[in-house]
Structure formats: structure tokens, C-alpha cells
Amino acid sequence: MDIQITTDWYLTLAAILFSLGAIGMMIRKNVLIMFMCVELMLNSVNLTFVAASRHFGSSDGQVAVLFILVVAAAEAVVGLAIIVSIFSKKQSASVDDLSLSKG
Amino acid sequence: MIQLGGFILLALLILLGAAVVIFAKNPVHNAMGLVLTLLSLAALYLTMSATFIAMVQILVYAGAVMTLFLFVIMMIGVDKEEDRKESIRGQTFLVLGVVLLLMGVLTYASIISGFRWDLLFPQAGYVVEGTPDSVASILFTAWVLPFEAVSILLVVATAAAIGLAYDRNKREL
Numbered sequence: 275m276d277i278q279i280t281t282d283w284y285l286t287l288a289a290i291l292f293s294l295g296a297i298g299m300m301i302r303k304n305v306l307i308m309f310m311c312v313e314l315m316l317n318s319v320n321l322t323f324v325a326a327s328r329h330f331g332s333s334d335g336q337v338a339v340l341f342i343l344v345v346a347a348a349e350a351v352v353g354l355a356i357i358v359s360i361f362s363k364k365q366s367a368s369v370d371d372l373s374l375s376k377g
Numbered sequence: 378m379i380q381l382g383g384f385i386l387l388a389l390l391i392l393l394g395a396a397v398v399i400f401a402k403n404p405v406h407n408a409m410g411l412v413l414t415l416l417s418l419a420a421l422y423l424t425m426s427a428t429f430i431a432m433v434q435i436l437v438y439a440g441a442v443m444t445l446f447l448f449v450i451m452m453i454g455v456d457k458e459e460d461r462k463e464s465i466r467g468q469t470f471l472v473l474g475v476v477l478l479l480m481g482v483l484t485y486a487s488i489i490s491g492f493r494w495d496l497l498f499p500q501a502g503y504v505v506e507g508t509p510d511s512v513a514s515i516l517f518t519a520w521v522l523p524f525e526a527v528s529i530l531l532v533v534a535t536a537a538a539i540g541l542a543y544d545r546n547k548r549e550l
Contacts, residue, residue, distance in 0.1 A: 281500065286487070287392075293476070317418055328426070336507045344530070354449045
């Protein structure tokens, strides 16, 4: 028996990965780990794009993945710079200590 | 058969890495789990004939971004224990509810489509090799405007990172 790996296998994997990222975003308090969960969600979207590119037989999806990679890299640079500058003021990386603008 | 086995092995590695990212206590272990996920995803892209994307994934994500993450983890320190107390009342139940909702939507979508999500869009009969050649030929023609916009974004991000790291009181980086 030969089972073909169709697009929905990849889509299901991407959906599970996205859910895991979203769960981690909600249950963790360390800013760095929340950041990593954002990366997980971005990667699940990348997987969706590559699967769609394979499905439709065009390279457009892979170009979109390239753009997401660049945006993720820029986001990591700025986000980590913010984390470092906050840490040098507050000596903490927990989101509970960053509630200045809670109203 | 070997295709199916490879997919399942890679999918298990990806999900294992993601689980480590969520549940590990030590931030360095979380980062290592993320590296496992990213490398397994790159291998999965290779099996999907997206060669260029796989290489860029390893270079940019598993290489540059993860180095940056580990660098910041080392700067901030890994010895602090994360406190587990709820700052919003009923937080755990809210998360549980959202998880159940997500899984419910996923199951519903799977069942009503008979576990075929791609029925609406017929699959192309051929496979596009994602070589640098084929990606670049689209990137520098149809997508050239977004490409330029992304270059502006990179410059802005660099400037923002320098501006955030600059300490006005010390007048040095």
C-alpha cells in the first residue's frame, strides 16, 4: 500500500504547530519564551505557504516565505533589543513586571 | 512508504521541538527545542522540493536568529525561576477554553471536508522545483516592489536596534 502525502497532511501539521505556539504564548510568562512561541507560529505559516506553493505548482508561495523570514528576522532584532533595554531597567524578564500601562 | 515514514518522523520531531519550547523550564532548553523544530522544518521543506527555502531556513533561522536568541538568554541570565502564580484570575481555565475551541474548530473543519482540506482547489499535476533560479525569477519580476519595501524594513529595524541599545546617559553603545 502506498499512501501519498497530500497537502492536507502539511496543513494539519501547520495547524497543530500554530496551536502549540498560541498555547505557549498564553501560558508562559517569560518574554523570551513568548517570543519563541511567536517564531513557532510564524514557522507554521511558512509551512502553509510552502505546502500551498507545492499544491498549486507555483513559486509564489516560496517568495512569500522569504518575505516572512526577513520580517521575522527584523522583528527578532527589534524585539530582543527592547527586551534587553527593559531588562537593564527592571532586572526582570517576566511580563507580570511590565504592567505600567495597565490603566 | 518511505515518503510516509519520513513525513511522520519529521512531523514528530517538529512537534517534539515545539513541546520543548512550550514546557521546558530552562530558557536554553527552550531555544534548543526551537532549533530542533526549525531544522526538522528545513528537512521537511527539502522533501517538498523547496530547496532554496530549506537552505535559507537553516542559515537565517537556525543560524542567525537562534544565535541572537541564545545571546540574549545569556545576557539576561538563566538562573531566575519563573513564577507560576496566576495574575489574571481563572487564567488556566481561559487557556484551556481557547485550546478546546481551537481543537474543536480544527476537528469540525476536518470532519466536514472528509479529512480532505484541498478539495476546493485541484492540485497541480506537476511539481515546481524551488531552486534559487526559479524563486529569483519571480522575486525580481513580479515581487520586486515588496522586495524593495522589505529592504527599507531591514534598514529601519537596524536603526531601531541601534537606537534602543544606545544609552543616552553614558553617551556610548
